[in-house]
Amino acid sequence: MNAAAPMIPIPEAAMSETVFAFTLALLLLAPLAIAGMALVNTGLARSRSAAQALLGYLALWAVTAIGFALVGASFAGTLKTHEIVLHAGGKTWSVLGLDPWLLHGLGSAAPQMQLALLFEFMAVAMAAMVPWGSGADRWRLPGGCASAAVLSGFVFPLVAHWIWGGGWLAQLGANFGLGAGFLDGGGAATVHALGGMAALALVWIAGPRRGKFPREGLSTAIPGHNAVYVLFGCLLALVGWLAWNAAGAVIWLHAPLAALPETAINTLLSAAAALVATYSVTRVRFGKPDASLCANGWLAGLVTSTACAALTTPLEAIFAGAVAGIFTPLLVEVLELALSIDDPSGAIAVHGASGLWGLVAVGFFAPQAGQLTAQLVGVAALLGVILPLIYLLYALLNRVVAFRVDPDGERIGMDLHELGGGAYPEFVIHRDESYR
Amino acid sequence: MKYAGLLVMPGGFFLTLAALVLFPDAARRLAFVVCGLAVEAMGLAVAVRGHMPARGASRP
Numbered sequence: 001m002n003a004a005a006p007m008i009p010i011p012e013a014a015m016s017e018t019v020f021a022f023t024l025a026l027l028l029l030a031p032l033a034i035a036g037m038a039l040v041n042t043g044l045a046r047s048r049s050a051a052q053a054l055l056g057y058l059a060l061w062a063v064t065a066i067g068f069a070l071v072g073a074s075f076a077g078t079l080k081t082h083e084i085v086l087h088a089g090g091k092t093w094s095v096l097g098l099d100p101w102l103l104h105g106l107g108s109a110a111p112q113m114q115l116a117l118l119f120e121f122m123a124v125a126m127a128a129m130v131p132w133g134s135g136a137d138r139w140r141l142p143g144g145c146a147s148a149a150v151l152s153g154f155v156f157p158l159v160a161h162w163i164w165g166g167g168w169l170a171q172l173g174a175n176f177g178l179g180a181g182f183l184d185g186g187g188a189a190t191v192h193a194l195g196g197m198a199a200l201a202l203v204w205i206a207g208p209r210r211g212k213f214p215r216e217g218l219s220t221a222i223p224g225h226n227a228v229y230v231l232f233g234c235l236l237a238l239v240g241w242l243a244w245n246a247a248g249a250v251i252w253l254h255a256p257l258a259a260l261p262e263t264a265i266n267t268l269l270s271a272a273a274a275l276v277a278t279y280s281v282t283r284v285r286f287g288k289p290d291a292s293l294c295a296n297g298w299l300a301g302l303v304t305s306t307a308c309a310a311l312t313t314p315l316e317a318i319f320a321g322a323v324a325g326i327f328t329p330l331l332v333e334v335l336e337l338a339l340s341i342d343d344p345s346g347a348i349a350v351h352g353a354s355g356l357w358g359l360v361a362v363g364f365f366a367p368q369a370g371q372l373t374a375q376l377v378g379v380a381a382l383l384g385v386i387l388p389l390i391y392l393l394y395a396l397l398n399r400v401v402a403f404r405v406d407p408d409g410e411r412i413g414m415d416l417h418e419l420g421g422g423a424y425p426e427f428v429i430h431r432d433e434s435y436r
Numbered sequence: 437m438k439y440a441g442l443l444v445m446p447g448g449f450f451l452t453l454a455a456l457v458l459f460p461d462a463a464r465r466l467a468f469v470v471c472g473l474a475v476e477a478m479g480l481a482v483a484v485r486g487h488m489p490a491r492g493a494s495r496p
Contacts, residue, residue: 088457089456089457090457091457172456176456178456204438204483204487207489208489213489339484339488340488340489341484341487369462370462372466373462373465373466373469376452376466376469376470376473377452377453377456377469379473380448380449380452380469380472380473380476381449381452383445383448383449383473383476383480384445384446384447384448384449384450384452384472384476385446385449387442387445387480388442388443388445388446391442392442
C-alpha cells in the first residue's frame with residue numbers, strides 16, 4: 001500500500017468559458033431534481049409526518065453539505081492531489097482520495113474541478129436523501145442526520161473516488177482493457193444505487209411501520225397522503241433531471257455542448273417510456289392505473305437515464321426506461337407482499353434497482369469491447385462492498401443514535417412527536433384506522 | 437442468517453476481482469464476473485430472508 005501518493009496529473013483539455021458558464025447554469029438548476037424527489041416522498045408519507053419529512057430533507061441537505069465540505073471532499077479526491085493506492089496483481093488500485101481538508105485549494109483549482117466538486121455537493125445530498133423517504137413515519141430526525149453525516153463523510157466519497165475521482169473503477173479501461181472503464185455520467189451508481197442500498201439497510205434495521213404486517217392476512221395498505229404533491233414532484237424532478245444529466249455529461253464524460261440536446265431528449269424518453277410501461281402494468285394488474293406507482297415509474301425512468309442518457313441512442317433510452325417502468329411496480333409489490341419490506345417511497349426499487357439496471361444497460365449498449373464487464377464489476381463492487389459497509393455503519397450508528405421513534409411517537413405522528421405541531425393544523429386528525 | 441448473507445456478498449465481489457486479475461481473455465473474465473454477481477445475489481437472498489419479520493412481529 002502506498003499511502004498518500006501524489007497523483008500524476010492527467011492532461012485534460014481546458015474548459016472554455018462558454019462551456020464553464022453553461023455547465024454552471026445547469027448545475028444551478030439541478031437542485032430542482034432534489035426538490036421534486038422531496039415533494040414526491042413527502043406526498044407518499046402520512047399527513048401526520050409531512051412537516052417532519054420535508055424538514056428532514058432540508059436538515060439532511062445541510063448536514064451533507066457541511067459533512068462533505070469538512071471531510072468527504074477530501075476522500076472523494078476530486079481535486080486530484082493525493083490518493084491512497086494499493087498494488088496488487090501487477091496493477092495500481094486507487095481506493096481513496098486524500099485531497100486537503102476543508103476544501104483547501106478549491107479557489108485555485110481548475111474550473112472543471114470546481115464544477116465537479118459542485119456536482120458532488122448536489123449528488124451527495126440526493127444520495128443521503130433517498131433513504132429518508134424509505135424511513136418515513138418512523139425514522140427520527142437525529143438518526144436521519146447521523147446517517148447523512150456518515151454517507152457524506154465517508155461512503156459517498158469512497159464511491160465517488162472510485163468512479164469520478166480517477167479510482168480503480170474508472171481505471172478498469174486503462175488497467176484491464178475493459179472499454180472506457182466504469183461509466184456513470186449522472187450518478188446512477190454514486191447517487192441512486194448507493195441511496196437505494198442505504199434505503200434497504202435502513203428498512204432492515206428500523207423495521208416496518210407498526211401495523212404494516214399484521215399477524216394474519218396481507219400487509220396493510222398505508223397510502224400516501226397527497227397525490228398532488230407526488231405527481232407535481234415528478235414534473236419538478238424532470239426539470240432538475242434534464243439539467244443534472246446534461247451537467248454530468250459535460251463534467252464526467254467530457255461531452256461537447258452539441259451532444260447535450262440528445263442527452264436531454266434521452267432523459268425525457270427514458271422517463272416517458274417508463275411511465276407508459278408502469279401505467280400499462282398497473283392498468284393490467286389492478287384494472288386502473290395507480291397514481292403513486294406511475295410516479296415511481298416516472299422516477300425510475302429518470303434514474304435509469306442518469307446512467308444511459310449521455311451514452312445511448314434515443315431508441316436505447318426508450319428500451320432502458322421501459323424495462324425500468326415494467327419491473328419497478330412489480331418489484332415494489334414483491335418487496336412489500338413477498339419479502340415484508342416496508343418502503344413507503346419505493347426507493348429500493350426506484351433508486352436502487354433502476355440505478356443498477358441503468359448501469360448494466362450502458363454496458364449492453366456500449367460499442368466498446370469489455371464495457372459490459374466493466375459495468376458489471378462496478379455493480380459487483382456496489383453490492384459486494386458498499387451494501388454490507390452501509391449496513392455495518394447503520395447498525396453501529398443505530399446503537400448511538402436510535403433510528404426508530406418510540407411506539408407513542410409513531411402513533412401520534414412524527415410531526416407532533418418531533419416538532420410539536422403538524423403540517424396541517426386546521427385538518428381534523430382521524431384515529432389510526434390502519435391498526436388491526 | 438442475516439449477517440451470513442451480508443458476509444457472503446463481499447466474497448462474490450472478490451471473485452469478480454480475481455476474475456480481472458487471473459483471466460486475460462474477455463469471455464472467461466465476463467463469465468467469472470457473472471459468477472461473482474451470482475454469489476452476491478445468493479448472499480443478498482439470504483440476507484433478505486434473514487431480515488423478514490415474523491408475521492405479527494410489528495403488531496402494536
